[in-house]
Amino acid sequence: MEETISLRDLFQVLRKRLWLIALIAIIAATISAVISFFILTPVYQTSTQILVNQAKSEQQLYDVGAVQTNVQLISTYNDIIKSPAVLDKVIDQLNLDSSAQGLGGKIQVTSSENSQVAQITVQDTNAKRATDIANATASVFQKEIPKIMNVDNVSILSKAELTASKSPVKPQPILNIAIALVVGLMVGVGLSFLLEYLDNTVKTEQDIENILDLPVMGVITNIKDVPKATNVQRPDMTARVSQRGETFGS
Structure with a gap:
C-alpha cells in the first residue's frame, strides 16, 4: 500500500x-x-598598516621590478611579524603575561593582492591592550627587519587608534x-x-480507510450521558396503593 x-x-x-x-x-x-x-567575554579589534617600499634617491626612477620584489616580500614579512624574534620583544616592551605563541594567536597579518601595504590586526579582550599590541608589533618589526634581512624598506603607514576599537567585534x-x-x-x-x-494511533475514519484499505460503512458517535433531572416530583405511591386497595375491595 x-x-x-x-x-x-x-x-x-x-x-x-x-x-x-x-x-x-x-x-x-x-x-x-x-x-x-x-x-562570553567581549573581544575588541584594532589594526595598523605598514608599507613595504624601498627608499629612493632623487635620481632613482620608478622601478617596476623593485615594486614587484616588495610585493613578494610581504608574504615573508607576514611570517616574520608573528615569529618569536618580534613577538618576544613586544611582550617585553608591554610586560605582557603571554608567550609568543599565545600572542601570535591574537595577531593576523593580511595584505591585498599585488599591494605593498600589509595590515596588522589584533584582537584582545581589552581595547587598550589590543591597540598597544598592534602599534608595538609594527614598531618592533620596523626596527628588527633590517637586522633580520639586511633591508630597510618598511615604514608605518597608519597607527592603531583606541577610538576605533571601543565596540567589540564579538x-x-x-x-x-x-x-x-x-x-x-x-x-x-x-x-x-x-x-x-x-504516532500510530487511529483518530479518524480516514485513518481506518488508509490502514485497512476498506470503505467506512458507518460511524458510531459518542453519546453523552443525559444529565439527571433535579427537583422532580415523584408520584404519590401511597395514593396509588390505596386506590388499588379500594378497587380490590369492591
Whole structure:
C-alpha cells in the first residue's frame, strides 16, 4: 500500500504542533541571548598598516621590478611579524603575561593582492591592550627587519587608534540570537514531523480507510450521558396503593 502525504497534511502537522515549534525557538533564542550578553567575554579589534617600499634617491626612477620584489616580500614579512624574534620583544616592551605563541594567536597579518601595504590586526579582550599590541608589533618589526634581512624598506603607514576599537567585534548578540532562532525553528519542525511519524494511533475514519484499505460503512458517535433531572416530583405511591386497595375491595 503506497502512502502519500499532501501539502495540506504537512501544514496540518505544523499547525497541530505550532506550540512546540515556537517553544523550542524561544528557548534557543533565550539561551543564545544569555550566553552572548552574560557569559562570553567581549573581544575588541584594532589594526595598523605598514608599507613595504624601498627608499629612493632623487635620481632613482620608478622601478617596476623593485615594486614587484616588495610585493613578494610581504608574504615573508607576514611570517616574520608573528615569529618569536618580534613577538618576544613586544611582550617585553608591554610586560605582557603571554608567550609568543599565545600572542601570535591574537595577531593576523593580511595584505591585498599585488599591494605593498600589509595590515596588522589584533584582537584582545581589552581595547587598550589590543591597540598597544598592534602599534608595538609594527614598531618592533620596523626596527628588527633590517637586522633580520639586511633591508630597510618598511615604514608605518597608519597607527592603531583606541577610538576605533571601543565596540567589540564579538560576540555579536543580535546575529547569535537570529542564528539560534532559525536553528530552533528547524529543530522544532523536525521534532514535530518525527512525533507525527511515531504516532500510530487511529483518530479518524480516514485513518481506518488508509490502514485497512476498506470503505467506512458507518460511524458510531459518542453519546453523552443525559444529565439527571433535579427537583422532580415523584408520584404519590401511597395514593396509588390505596386506590388499588379500594378497587380490590369492591
